[in-house]
Amino acid sequence: MVVQNIYSAGHFVGMTYRVKNDDSSLWTDDEIKQDIISHARTIETLIKVSPKYVRLHYTPEPDVRVESILHNLGFVLVGYNLDSQDYSHKEQTGPNSIEDVYRRTFLRQKDTYDAKGSFISIQYDIPDTGALAAVPFMINTINEEGYTMVRLDGCLNDPKPYKKSADSKEYVSDHFSFNATDYHQGQKAIAAEALEVEDWETEEDRMFTSKKNQGSIARVGWFFSIALVSASMSLL
Known part of the structure; x- marks a missing residue:
């Protein structure tokens, strides 16, 4: 229900794609094509449309072969220029925090260009990052x-x-899309009393971390996690 709830609340859902074993040379073009479509179709079954925008998982060198396959399937690659670094910064606020990454990025932009910039930001939604608890401070x-x-x-x-569908090249809108009736943007400041720093780890988080350490996380679990990363990224 998580992905459906995010979509129904008006958030945008994209997709991150990671080649099996991080090595596309081990797979034929058709195998990669079918794997991409399978990932997109999983999201399609949940929100009734297929993602169009895709972020490729990091590799030391660009994988132009996979990029070409994605392009030929009608997907559009998207990158980012603001890494929240929540995989290494666990503090929600203060020096060396996720909030501080944003503030320093904005200040560096202003000092360098004397103007505001445009940023596509990325966060990671798995529980062993500081992303969730830092959201109010980032906002x-x-x-x-x-x-x-x-x-x-x-x-x-x-x-x-x-x-329109995972294997289609036809692009479609929904009632939340840009220029549609329910499209919205912007943010509201979070009240100071809601910013009390707490231990946000839940029992579910601890179970996730325990399973992760045991190497027993199912691939589909990671997939939904990745899908939510794209959703978070596209909000900024």
């Missing part, structure tokens, strides 16, 4: 520095930000 920093949070389709002025 307030974005607000204080005069930036507006938008969906990816709003950032790119794309009124048809989804594919």
Whole structure:
């Protein structure tokens, strides 16, 4: 229900794709094609449209072969230029925190160009990062520095930000899409009393971390985690 709830609340859903074993040379073009379509179809079964925008998992060198296959399937690659670094910064606020990564990025932009910039940000949603607990602090920093949070389709002025189906090249919109009736953007400041730093780890988080350490996380679990990363990224 998590992905459906995110989508139904008006958030944009994209997809991250990672080649099996991080080595596309081990697979034929058709195997990679079918794997990509299978991943996209999983999201399609949940939200009734297929993701269009895809972020490729990091590799030391660009995988132009996979990029070409994605392009030929009608997917659009998207990158990012603001890494929240929540995989290494666990503090929610203060020096060396996730919030501080945002603030330093905005200040560096202003000092360098004497103007605000445009950023696509990425966060990781798995429990052993500090991402979830840091969200209110990130929002307030974005607000204080005069930036507006938008969906990816709003950032790119794309009124048809989804594919009709995983194996289709036809692009479609929904009622949340850019220029549609229920499209929205922007953020509200979080009240100070809601910013009390707490231990946000839940029993579910601890179970996830325990299973992860035991190497027993199912691939589909990682897939949904990755899908949510794209959703989070596209909000900024």
